[in-house]
Each structure stands twice: as structure tokens, then as C-alpha cells.
Amino acid sequence: MATKKNNSTQVKDIAYYNRKFWKIFLYGTGGVILFFLFASWGLFGSMPSFEELENPESNLATEVISSDGETIGKFYNENRTAIKYSDLPKHLVDALVATEDERFYDHSGIDARGTLRAVTSLGTSGGASTISQQLAKLLFHGEGSRFLPFRMVQKVKEWIIATRLERQYTKQEIIAMYFNKADFVNNAVGIRSAAKVYFGKEPRDLKIEEGAVLVGMLKNPSLFNPIKEKRKELVFKRRNTVLGQMVKNGFLEEAAKESLSKKPLVLDYHPESHNEGIATYFREYLRDFMKTWAKDNPKKDGTEYDIYRDGLKIYTTIDSRMQLYAEEAVDAHLANLQKEFFKQAKTNKNAPFIKLSDAETEKLMDRARKASERWRQMSSQGKSESEILKSFSVKTDMTVFTWKGERDTIMTPNDSIRYYKHFLQTGVMAMEPRTGHVKAWVGGINYKHFQYDHVGQGARQVGSTFKPFVYAAAIEQQGYSPCDSIIDAPYTIPKGRHNVTETWTPRNSNGTYKGMVTLKYALAQSINTVSAKLIDKVGPDAVIDLVKKLGVKSNIPSQPSIALGAVEITVEDMVAAYSTFANQGVYIKPQVITRIEDKNGVILYETVPESHDVLNKDIAYAVIKLLEGVTESGSGGRLRTDGGGFGYEMMTGYPYVLRNPIAGKTGTTQNQSDGWFVGMVPNLATGVWVGNEDRSAHFKSITYGQGAVMALPIWGLFMKKCYADKELNVSKEPFERPANLSIKVDCWKPPVKDTTAVDQEEQNTDEFDF
Template sequence: MAKAKTKKETTEAQGFSKYVRWFWIMFLGGILFIILLFLLASWNVFGEMPDHTVLENPKTNLATEIISSDGKTLGKFYFNDNRTPVGYEELPDHLVEALIATEDERFKNHSGIDARGTLRAIFKLGRGGGASTISQQLAKQLFHGEGSKRTVGRITQKIKEWIIATRLERQYTKEEIIAQYFNIYDFGNNADGIRSAAAIYFDKEPNELSLKESAMLVGMFKNSSLYNPRRNPVGVKNRRNVVLFQMMRNGYISETLKDSLQNTELDLKYTPQSHRDGIATYFRGYLSTFMKDWIKNNPKPDGTKWSLYNDGLTIYTTIDSRMQKYAEAAVEQHMPKLQAEFFVQNTPQRNPTAPFLELDNEEIKDLMQRSMKQSERWRHMKYDLKKSDKEIIESFQKPVPMSVFAWKEGKPSEIDTIMKPMDSMRYYKSFLRPGMMSMDPRTGHVKAWVGGMDYKHFQYDMVKQGKRQISSTFKPLVYTAAIDQLHFSPCDEFPDTPFCIEANKYGNPEEWCPKNSSNDYGGNRTLKNALANSVNTITARLIDKVGPQTVADLAAKLGIESEIPPVPSIALGTPDISVYEMVGAYAAFANKGVYTKPVMVTSIEDKNGTILYQFTPETRDVISEETAYVATKLMEGVTQSGSGARLRTRGADSYRADYREIVTGYPYEFTNPIAGKTGTTQNQSDGWFMGMVPNLVTGVWVGGEDRAVHFRTITYGQGAAMALPIWALYMKSCYADETLNISKEDFEAPEDLSIVVDCSESTGGKTIISDDDLLNEEVPEDLEF
């Protein structure tokens, strides 16, 4: 018979049972409480949670990417997020392995929450490391950002991360989660996402990253502000080495490889990506305007406007990144030498009004005041800050700290100084500026665009915005009109004697009597020789024969939209025209008389690859194939025996150590057919060179911001010294790069050519003179009829 329990034992049993009961109540209650917390979180009680639609299309700001014709990124448009997503297949294996080994070892085996890691974190109170999986970290990045500092806030935040993480795991594959995590992270220094990070820190695409480079970038996930390779290279190297250790510990790399890589340096190749850095900055400035116009006229399907800075558009352009680099290098090689010589000629000792010539102090004062009122500083103070004119003018006379542009050892640089804004304006006016554009005449595709030498300090684009007097580069249009209308041959001869067009003949109020620059007259010249030597009197005779209106109409058909008044003086290039217009016009000669409007953008896509815009070529027949060919052969004479002949020579390529000597020889030695024309304005303010080969037309202009800024003499102030060297240096680089296939062949002659173009042939040319001509000149004694 069982022994009855004592009262004490009964009491103890009841007490133990009570504890057990409370344990289960607490345990089950805790579980229910946790379930309730999860339910409340999923019901948006602790803040809005993303639904299925949002999870499928998480909202992230994506930069607009500009792609070159050879598939390189030229730059991006963005406000704060320089982010361009990549797919998982574009990530190298060692980059993914580094992330998993360091951030989430069991990533492939859990469904968003790492139970083992969570329990470890709970029992060790977080001292053993966090338990956030990659999915949780992605959830935090995508939908919550920084968490609360309060305990309750941290708990609810973590619950929301767990819920979103599990939803992400159901919504996406493991590979898609990895790719999203790499794309969302901010690596600092405008490096948003792995693609920007690879480009900014190593100048590479993600799939080109080496193992140690991948380890460095993964190491930055811990804290990109602390582990910033520019500010904290030692800390970043140590963190990289931790990543390499984790990769070894997880069996991704050997211990030998780990030890080897840990002893290497970071080997950064810092390449900042901003609107004022990188290549093709002036082209990107033009493209910004192009896109704003396009966005204005092309809304989204829902009627809202596209965002150039946040919608992740992709703009495919015609610019070739290789040719763009060669063009910028040519400018950078020539301009500091030219500028150094200009400074030598315009020291205050030699020129008290430096950098201006032929202006007195009162004229200079007026010019500077006009420039002040046109400046960005004036606009900002007047319209943004609402300052009075008096306050603004006074501010221009107060010294302030600033960084100004300078050529240093032949490279663009900056000088930190204290200067009055008015003095800085005069300082900048002393710099000569370039404009250059290169285009395939057959397609109209613009291959290179250099609107200046430093976009940060000189933002006015001298390719399309700036228009300057084009001088003798306009003469081929006059010759072309004569060939087209009167069937002239390059071998036809004209008297090289003074010539005048009487007053009122073409609406000009006064008699017009142009002079040759050399003031040397006598004998006859073929048209080929006259153009090669830029003889003004013969050009004047031609425009008198065809009429200024014919030439102005031809210019318009060739894509020149600038005003061309139908007066005789246009024959010598008096109109102001842009480099962009001139290259488009010359391209028609190389393209057998067909004008093709320059193309810069081939297509635009949205972030999903849907084509939003595709260009349609704009072409028109302007002159016959024969006329175009004959005009081109005329321009070949410029590089054979005229002002462009230095392209064919080789001299001593020596420069002074201080970069003051620009040209003592011309080390170009081109042997292939080149058609072209130099141009120099009357006071040496503007130097031009237009050069063509069968599949590439390039125009170069060099000059000051104001026409009062120029060389004193034609030695340095001519197009052959100011602009032609840039063309030559650029073409040398293009020819050296055989992948570009720049032509060295002859210009193709039409099958039914009826005009004599080879002046060495026995048929020769005819001497052309009319009774009207005789009334305006003294006939040379040896002139034969």
C-alpha cells in the first residue's frame, strides 16, 4: 500500500507544478507574443511594409548611363545616386565568394533568416557578431535604411527585416538577391553600386576585377565611411585581409594564395565620376541639353516625365571612347605650348594692356563690365540671392579664396589663391581655347567632341555653342559653287591681280577691294594653287561670277544654320559659324555631295532595355558627286603645296623646357591623301583647320574668348600653327590604332568624271578672264589670251 504524501511533499509538488505551468505559459505566451509581433508588423502596425508589387519593383534611384559606340561608359547623369545595376552573370565568382564568406556563410542554406546565427547572437548578446543575413541586409538597404537607436525600435526594425527577408527569398532567386545587394550598396565617393565602385576605385567593369580588388570592395560592406580607401588605406587593407582570411577559411582560396595577396598593396586607380570629370565632358554638357529637350517632348506612358537623373535611362551615342581620348590628348599636348608662347608675348612689360591688344583702358573697362554682367556669379547674386547691382559690383572687387585653372608641366591643373573675382575674369580671358569635332561623313556619326580644355573652369562649349569668324575655311564653298555652276576645273587659271566689286552690285554700299595677305600680285594662278595659297583676289573673282546669294544658299544646304548675308565679303569667311556646322558642311564633300546631319545619339532605352528613341538619318543631295570630288581634289592641294603642307614634312621636334616653343618642326610626315583648309582671321584672333580623309572629317578652332585676345603676328597666330597641330596629333593617334580603320586611301573618283583634276596633264587648264574683269584691273604684260 502506497505511502501517503506528507503535507510538505504535497505543497512542494503543487509549487513545482505551478512553476511548470508558468514556464509553459511564459514559453507559449512568448511564442504567441512573437507571432503577434510578426503579425502586427506584417499588418503595417509598426510602419508600412512593402507589398508584392513593391518587392517586385523596389524603388531605387538609378543614374542615366552614357554609352560610347565602342561600348564604354562615357559618364552618367545623377543627383545623389550614381547607380547603374548589373546582372548576376556580370559578377565574377570570386566577388560573390568573398561576399558569402564574409557576410553570410550559410547564405545558400537558409531562407532569409540564419537560425544558428540568430541564436548565437541572442545567447552572446550580440558580442559574437551580428546575425543579419545578406537577405536581411538587402531588406534594410531597400526599405528601411538606418534603424532606431531605441531598444523597442531596434526590435521592431529587426522583425520587419526578418519578414521582408523571407519575402525576398520567396520573390527572388539567391543569385538575384546577391546582385541586388551589390547594386544597392553605397561604396562612397559617388560609387553607388558595384559597377560604379569598380569603375571609380579601379577603372574597371565588375567582371574585370581581380581577386584582391573584389576582397577590398567586399570589405567595405562593413562600413564604407570608415573603410574608405582614399582616407583610410591602412584600415581598408587590414579589412581586405580579413576578407581574404574568411575566403580561405571557407575553402574558396588556398592559404598560400591568401598569404600572397595579403602582402600586396591596394593598387587603387581612382577615377572619379562626376559631371565635370572623365572624358567627353563637353559632349556630356551638350547631351544634357539634348536629353532635357527630348524628355520635354516624350513623356512616359502614364503621362509623367522621365527623370534624367533617377530613372536609369541608357543613352547610346556615336562617340568613340578611343578617338575621344586621342582628341583630348592632342588638345592637351598642343595647347600648353601655344599658351606658354602667348604668355611670353603678352607679359605686362611687353603689353601693358595684357592680355588684350589694340584696346585702350576705357575699352577694356567696358569689355570687363559686359563680361561681369554676363557671368554666372552675377546671375546667381542677382536672381538667386536678390542682391542689388551695387552690392554685386562691390563683390567683384573683394578678394576671395578660389582655385583657378593653370597649365602645370603641360597638364591641366589648379592653383589655390586669393583673388578678386574681377581679376580672375581677366586672368581667364588670357587663355586660348580650343574647339574640335570629328565625324564619319558617311553616317554622320560624331566620333569625338572637345569643346574646351577643362570643363570645370571653361564650361562654354566651343563646338556647338561658340561661333567664330571662319576666315579662309569658307573659301572651298565659294570654289564649289563655281565648279557646280560654271563647271570650272582646278586647273583653270585666273589672273592674280587686284580686283574690286563695285558698290551696290550685290547690295554692298561701298566698293569692295580685297587684298592678298602677302600683298604680292602678278601672273596667273590655277584654282588649285589659288586655294592652296588662300589667294583673296581670285576668291573674290569667283564669288562675283556666281553671286553671293548662290554661295549663301549652298552653305544653307550644307547644314550651316548661322546667318550668311549674301554679300561679297562672305567669300573671305566673315560670318561667325560653329565648328559643328563647319564639320557637317565639309563632310558632304567626302560623302560624294550628300549632306548627312551630324548624329550624336543613336538610341535611348529605359532601365528594362525598352527602346524609347531611335534616330533616323537626315540626308540630302546638295551637289553632284563630280562637283564634290573636284572640290575635294582642290582641297588636297592645300596639304600638298599650301598652308597645310607642313603635315607632310618632318622637322626637328624640339621644345623649350618651359613649353614656350610650340613648333620648330612638324613631326607628322603624313603620306596619304588629305584634303583640308586652314583659316586665319585678319588680326590672328581665330585659327582654323578643317581636315578630311575618306571616312573621317575633323574641324579644329583655336582662339581667345574675346577677339581682342590674339597673337601680334601671324607666326603663331595662323591656323597652321594654332589649330593644324591638334588635327595632326589626333590623326597620328587614330592611325596608330589599327582597330579604328581610319582610311589612308584616295578619295573615290566618280566613274563619269568629265572635269580635269590633275593639273600635270598635258591638257592643262584655260585662262579665264572677262571684259568685266578688264574694267577692274591692270592686265599683266605677259598675260596671253
């Protein structure tokens, strides 16, 4: 009886535990199902909608693309440019799959074997996140939390999103999306940015060992950061681990792996930021343009385009090669010229300022202090003016610009202001006269440290480079030709004529006069009295009217003294105005953009050239012949020489020995504050300005302070580089001569002038204005 009772009890116990097991199993299974359902319904936090899966948040960088197809810059919150799967090399895809998700092609978003292994080993054998799960994390909920309950919820959300992604996209699309979204640190988000930043190439051009470095970074980009010297050995081992995984999964032969594993870690690091790379000043100019464009050209839904997130493509007229050559020419010349400036400043107690009183110096310094970032920040913190001023006299650690690279030093902010005001600045722009396409734009010497743009933003006095406009007005209105003669002798414009308030008698720089000379000779020698006579004949208003038609936007006073260059004009406007002469009298507005596309390649904007007739062909050609005289027998003749003399030993890139037709004009303003050269060949016009930020900082003498020494060498070095690059097809041919030319332009050529001579330019003062 006892046995039967025991058996009966055991049966009941078994039935009880069976019921309990199944109840727990069913409740557990139901709970898991409900947990997944609740997560998918968004009860544990929002989940992406179908529309979001169709168009996942992209945050794409806007690309600035040169006319020769190079990306010269980007605007971004994340430096990311999406590419297609077809742009990825096979070895890069193989490396990713082999390292991050060996069964990627066999699962539907969740790797069951990997998950079970991770659970049973409590994660000690590695994680189980598939590429799809990692993509889900990147796209929709970030890195997640370390708090276990939250992490469990997030892991479930990853699984759900991963399976949805697998249903929505092909395996190839998932790999492309993952590569496009991954962060490789150092402002490199996405594989295209990473390939450009670390190896200076497109993803399709990556070598196997280079691709392995980038795939290896995905495990922990900060830890496996290849530019950190102390991490180089770690990155090297990680790269070889990736190569080993490729062998394990049949993507790479063992022999190839052994060979590649022995190769050193070689980078070609190209940081991409708003302050680095080429065309930095141009890109900042373009950023301002795009802000206005975005307001004036909204999307269909009425919202504005965001240049930092919408992945636009801005196709520009800039040629990346010409841009590089222009920047190299600036660096080569000004790095050397700056040495002479510092040398001269050593004997000046108030350096870099010349002939400034203590009160004037303090006023200038105070203006610089109040314009500084230090003043702005301390002011926003509620600091008093006396506290802020005191801080400018306290020594502090800082990094300053030098022509040999940045330098860490200790100095007061007041001293740093003076130090930076020593530096010669520049503005360089090159443009095609017939199209208006701007090919190079250099707004200064270093955008990180000097952010004022001297091409489109800063107008400076132009000196003798203004004289061709006076000659052009005289040819048009008085019927002059370059070969007509005029007397070079003392000349006075009386008080009351042309708004002259006091009698004006300009002088030639050396105090001598040539007597009867041709207009071509007069412009080549930059004779002041001839320019004064011509503007007296046509009147200042006629010259101003012509200059306005040539696109100059500056306010020009109606005074005869403008004939000698007492006018402030930007480099951009000067180049466009001169280009009109090379374009047979037709003005074309400078153009920097050809079109703008959205991320899908839809054209949003195309530039329509703006042009109008200014002069007839004969007059424009006559001015060209006048300007050719400057490079034949005037200050521009240095371009023809084989170097030597006149301080050339301190410069680089000489001799020029340019023999082709060149039309150009040098210019230097009062006290040597501004040096100019605008030079043209038939298909390229380039203007160069050089000077200090403040006009009171300048060279002591004309020897180094004239346009022929400050600015012309940059033009010469730039053109030599352009001519050496045969693909650019920069012209060496003569300017096109109009048929049935009615103006005499073929004059007797005087002997070549001593190229050490100085331009003769003077303003309406008793001081010489070179």
C-alpha cells in the same frame, strides 16, 4: 497536519506559478506574433507590397556607351549600373558570403544561430544581419535609427522583408541585388561602378585581392575608403581579413592567401562624375538632347523617362579611342601654345585684351561679372549690386585651372576673370562623311572650369575656311574647273552691286599679285582677289543658298565680304558642310546617337539618318581636288614636312610627315582672333577651331595667331594617333574619283610653297584679315 498543509500550499504555489508562466509565455508569444503581424501589416510604417518586391526601387544610372562598347559617362543621382549574377566572378561572391554571411546558403533570410549569438553577447561578438537582411535595409528603409524601440521595430521589419525576399528571389538573385545596391562611396554605388572607379575594370576582371578590398568596404565604406591615404593601412588589414575568412570557409587555399596577403594595395582610381572622364562636353550636349527626347517620347503611362533613375542605355557614335586621341592632341598642343600666349601677355598692361580702351575693358569685365556664379548666388541672397561689385575686389581662397593641374591660390574674383580670359579655347569634331557618325567631340580644354561648348554651341568667324563654298558655287554655276585660270590683280566691286554700301576693294595680305593663276593655286594660296571675283560672278545669295543646303544654320549676310570669311559658324556645321564634298555631294546631318534602350534592353529610339543631295559627284570631287592643293602647296603643306622652323620648337608631336591624300583648309580671322583647320581623308572629316573666349584677347602677330599654327597642329597630332591605331582603319587611300569625270581636275602642280607663308584673307575693311 502541518506537513500536509505545507504540501498543499506548495502544490497550490506550483500550480499558480505554472499558470502564471504559461500565461506570460502565451501572452508574450502572442505579443511577439502580433508585433510581427502588425509590422507586416504596416502599422509601424509602410512595408513593401508584392509589386514592390517584384520591382524594387532601382534608381539606376543612365549609361552613355561609345561605338566601340565602352561606357564613357553616366547620368545619375546614384552612380549605379545593375549587372547580373553571371557577370560576377566566383571569388567575389565567395568573399561576400565568407565575410558577411557564412550560413547564407543554409538559412531562409534569418540566421537563427547568429541572432542567438548576438543576443546573448549583447552584440559584442558581432552583428547577425544576413545578406538578405542587409539587402532589405538597403532596398526599403535605409540605415535606420539608433533609438532602441525604433531599432527593434526596424529589425523586425528587416526580418520580415528578408524572408519575403528569400521567397521571392533565388540566392543568386539576392547576391546580385545586394552587390548592385551597396554604396562604395566616392560616387560608386553598386559593384560595377565600384570596380570601374577603384580599379578601372569590369567586375568580371577583378583579381581576388581587388575583390577582397571591395567586399571589405561593405562593413563601413567611409572607414575603409581606399583612396584616403591615412586609411591605406586599415584597408590593407581589412582586405587580408576578408582573405582569411575565405580560407576559413573553404573558398581559398592557405598558401594562396599567404601570397595574396603580401601584395601591396594597388588602385587604378577613375572618379566618375559629370565633370571628369572623357567626352565631358559631348556628355553635356547629350544631356540637353535627352531632356528634349524624354519630353517627346513619354512612357506608356504618360510619364517622362528620368535619365538619372531609369537606367537607360544611350548608344552613341563616339569612338572612345578617337575621343581620347582628340583630347590628348588638344592637351599636347594648347598646353605649349598657352605658354607663348602668357609670355606675350607679360608686356601687355591690359592683358589679355589688345587695343581695348579702359571703358571697353570695363564693359567686358562687367559682363563677365554679371554672368558669374558668384553674382548669381549673391543676387539670390538679396545682396545689392554695390555689395556684389565690392566682393569682386576682395581677395579669397580659390582653386584655379592650370595646364599642370589645379592650383590653390588667393586672388580677387576680378583677377580670376582676367586670368581665365587668357586661356586659349578649342572646339574639335571628327565625323565620318558617309554615315554622319560623329566620332570625337571636344568642346573645350577643361569642362570643370570652362563649360561653354565650342563645337555645337559657339559660332565663331571662319575666315578662309569659307572660301571653298565660294569656289563650289562658281564651279556649279559658272562651269569653272580647278585647272581654269583667273587673273590675280586688284579688283573692285562698286557701290550698289550685291548690296555693297561702299566701294569694296579687297587686298592680298602681302600687297602683291600673281597675275594669271589656276583656281587650285588660288585656293591653296588663299588669294583674296580671286575669292572676291568669284563671288562677284555668282552673287552672295547663290553662295548663301549653297551653304544653307550644306547644313549651316547661321544667319549669313548677303554681302560680298562673306567670300573672305566674315561669317560666324559652329565647328559642327563646318565639319558637316565639308563632309558633303567627301561624300560625293550628299549632305548627311551629324549623328551622335544610334539607339536608346531601357534597362531591360527594349529599344526606345533609333536614329534615322537625314540626308539630301547638294552637288553632283563631279563638282564635289572638283572641290576635293581644290582642297588637296592646300595641303600640297599651301598653308596645309606643314602636314607634309619633317618639322623645323616657324616656331615648331615650342610644340609637341612633330614632325607629321603625312604622305596620303588630304583635303583641307586653314583659316584665320581679323586680329588673329580665330584659327581654323578643317581636314579630310575619305572616311574621316575633322574640324578644329582655336581662339580665346573674347575676340579682343588674341596673339599680337600672325606668327602664332594663324590657323596653321593654332589649329592645324591639333589636327595633325590627332590624325597621327589615329593612324597609329590600326584597329580604327582611318583611310590613307585617295578620294573616290567619279567614273567619266566631266571636270578637269588634274592640274600642273606648282613648286611647294614656303610653308611659313601666311594665308591671304581680308574682310571688308582696310585691315588685313588673315
